[in-house]
Amino acid sequence: MKKAINKISIIAFACILAISFTNCKAIENSNNRQKGAAIGVASGAILGAIIGNNVGGKNSELGAVIGGVVGGGAGVIIGNQMDKQAQRIEEEVPGATVERVDEGIVVTFDENSGVHFATEKYNINATSQQNLDKLANVFKEYPDTNLLIVGHTDSNGRDTYNMTLSKNRAEAVTNYLRNSRGISSSRLTTHWFGEEQPVADNSTDAGRAKNRRVNIAIVPNEEMVQNAKQQSGN
Numbered sequence: 001m002k003k004a005i006n007k008i009s010i011i012a013f014a015c016i017l018a019i020s021f022t023n024c025k026a027i028e029n030s031n032n033r034q035k036g037a038a039i040g041v042a043s044g045a046i047l048g049a050i051i052g053n054n055v056g057g058k059n060s061e062l063g064a065v066i067g068g069v070v071g072g073g074a075g076v077i078i079g080n081q082m083d084k085q086a087q088r089i090e091e092e093v094p095g096a097t098v099e100r101v102d103e104g105i106v107v108t109f110d111e112n113s114g115v116h117f118a119t120e121k122y123n124i125n126a127t128s129q130q131n132l133d134k135l136a137n138v139f140k141e142y143p144d145t146n147l148l149i150v151g152h153t154d155s156n157g158r159d160t161y162n163m164t165l166s167k168n169r170a171e172a173v174t175n176y177l178r179n180s181r182g183i184s185s186s187r188l189t190t191h192w193f194g195e196e197q198p199v200a201d202n203s204t205d206a207g208r209a210k211n212r213r214v215n216i217a218i219v220p221n222e223e224m225v226q227n228a229k230q231q232s233g234n
Contacts, residue, residue: 083100109215151168
């Protein structure tokens with residue numbers, strides 16, 4: 001498993017936390033507004049790992065806070081729980097890229113791992129179903145987390161087409177987890193970026209394959225945060 005990103009001292013973390021409370025806004029997604037789902041992020045690091053670029057400009061608006069990300073003893077407790085969950089995901093879905101980022105987890109699937117789609121398709125094939133089934137079992141083991149599912153494409157095709165394709169792929173994963181695996185809608189938020197956030201060179205086949213991806217961010221919900229605070233005496 002990759003080492004946790006941005007090991008921050010308690011003092012530095014407190015500063016970042018204050019900034020995030022000031023600047024973060026609720027995730028705006030027309031298909032999710034009625035759900036009121038919110039995903040917690042700290043200093044943009046989780047979101048940056050999801051979208052592949054630095055969080056800035058319009059993307060800074062996607063930094064949503066659910067009860068805040070805490071440091072100190074509560075942060076250590078949450079981090080330990082997330083470490084265990086990340087390890088379980090690696091064991092169950094070895095093809096996925098699993099990263100521990102701050103107090104969350106980012107799971108990345110591209111065309112070479114785990115959950116993938118045929119060219120210009122968004123239906124979930126048999127192999128992808130098997131891996132999502134394993135992933136859903138881990139999610140059920142750790143119910144005190146929320147999930148952000150994000151779709152991306154490469155740069156082939158028109159911008160508007162790619163945006164719709166990434167939306168359909170992200171929603172296909174969300175709908176499968178909810179409708180077929182029983183993950184509560186209250187835990188799920190879906191977003192998509194089309195070709196806007198590449199992580200590799202779109203001029204090569206290998207790069208485009210990496211850019212055709214779905215990310216799942218796993219973050220502590222309010223109940224986990226409050227339980228951790230009680231246990232630590234924060």
